Amino acid sequence: MRVIRGWKSSVAMATVSASVLLGLQAAPAAAETPGMLISETPQADGWRPMPNGSVITYWMTGSDGTPQRASGALFIPNGTPPSGGWPVITFDHGTTGLGRGCGGESDPSTAPNSHWHAEEDDIMQRLIARGFAVAAPDYLGLGLFDTGPHPYLELKTEATATIDLLRAARSAHPELSRTWVAMGPSQGGHAALGTGHLQSSYAADLDYRGTIAIDPASDVEKALPIAGPVIPTIPGTAETLGFLSTIFAGVRAARPDIDFNQYLSPVGRTLLDEIDTMCKPEIEARVAGMGIGELLSKPLSDSRVRTAYESYLTVPTSGYDAPILLLLNVTDTTVPSPLHGALAAEFAANGVDFTTVTGTGTHTQLNPQMWSAIDAFLARVK
Known part of the structure; x- marks a missing residue:
């Protein structure tokens, strides 16, 4: 899997703002319900190259089914929201490691000067420019809280971290719509597919419109x-x-x-x-x-x-109730392209509603045809 975040250090973790730390201490016991907001800390311009950024801390469902504390980032477009509110894209990041702070969404100082971090920020910038709010989870164990090692590629907690962040963000921002899409590259593609599968039972009250998975880890x-x-x-x-x-x-x-x-x-x-x-x-x-x-x-x-x-680990190959866009590089060697082919073949055999657009780039590289497919897919959401 690809490097997205840089070296984790105690110095980097010390840069988390005092206001965030105060928010972490302010969680009432009564809020220990997955999807409940613990705190929101607005960030100054320049924190990330996206507008209206904030750090969200919240409760999510952990590996054993109990509530666990988690963190993530939220970005909201400038201007007046549309009549139904800003549609949301949950953006799941790629592989970053196992330790506290490795996620880097809620504390980008843990990923200084990272090429991959800049690449994902570029994707999120494009989504915001298209009129979507973006909610990006750290995942369990990779953010501001010491909850033990991240359960890497555990489909269930990737999905609950994503959906519970969305719920917490919407509770803080009523201008966010019920309408949403899940998206991610690499591990994030694995997470987005897990989210798209779980949401029908875990978040049936929301209006889920589909999944965009870029070179997802699978099989x-x-x-x-x-x-x-x-x-x-x-x-x-x-x-x-x-x-x-x-x-x-x-x-x-x-x-x-x-x-x-x-x-x-x-x-x-x-x-x-x-x-x-x-x-x-x-x-x-x-x-x-x-x-x-x-x-x-x-x-x-x-x-x-x-x-x-x-x-x-296993990505479900049936049981989805919303369309899937698979963006796959046939020259991918990080997640070997035969694994992408196997996933697409299983989707086809099981009658899943999916579309595949291929490229010949490196792992998670998006070409113009892929961006056109993303635009067409998202046009059905707004």
């Missing part, structure tokens, strides 16, 4: 059963091993009932203990030169662990 669970201690170390695979290690850490945190440690070697347990507070670049540096076989004590084909990670 990873199909490759995991071959992972085991016999796999040799392959040079130059730090990004892949960092990706897999992050999944393992997420599953271990979200599913204590399966005792994922029993599948790990002593080296693997030590590694996961160390990386669960790190951001993506630190994780990749830590695993450089290691191999997947070093981390595991037994294969991940065991039926019990396989059932757990399949329910944790």
Whole structure:
């Protein structure tokens, strides 16, 4: 998965404004309901390259179903909202790591001078210029709160972080419409698809119009059963091993009932203990030169662990009640393009209402044809 945020540091976390910190302490016990607003802290111009930015803290549904504190960012266009209110796009970011502050939406100082951060900001700027408010979650564990390691690629909490942020934002801003779309690149595409699937039961009172997924992570669970201690170390695979290690850490945190440690070697347990507070670049540096076989004590084909990670990771391929726009680069090597093809084929086989636009760029790169498809898709929302 691609680098979107830079190195996490205690210095960066210390830059969170005092007003935000006061807001974190002000949460009444009665508000511990998913979707309830904890605080909103308006930000000065220049905080991000979008208008009317604010930090939202709120309650969301965690991995075990209990309310957890989370954070995100909200941006609202300038001017007078349309008669029905500003339509909203929830924007889910790509892979950033496991630790507090790695999300970077509510505290961009954790992602200084990042090319990928600028790329996602550019997408959000374009959406706001088209008349949409944008709500961007940090995800569970990646924002302002120490709730343990982020359950990376856990479809359920990606979706609840997104929907519960939308609810909190709407409670603070009645000028936001009921009408909304979910969008995201890479891990964010995985999250947007999970959001589009969950919303019919979790947010049926809102007017959901569809999902835009850019090179989404998908079908990873199909490759995991071959992972085991016999796999040799392959040079130059730090990004892949960092990706897999992050999944393992997420599953271990979200599913204590399966005792994922029993599948790990002593080296693997030590590694996961160390990386669960790190951001993506630190994780990749830590695993450089290691191999997947070093981390595991037994294969991940065991039926019990396989059932757990399949329910944790798998993108549903049926049951959507709104259209999906898949933007896929056939030359993608970060999420290998055959995985994109498999997802599209499964959608087609199950009669999902989806459209695919392809490109030949790098991971999550948008070409003019893709932007035209985004514009046409969003034109049906307003």
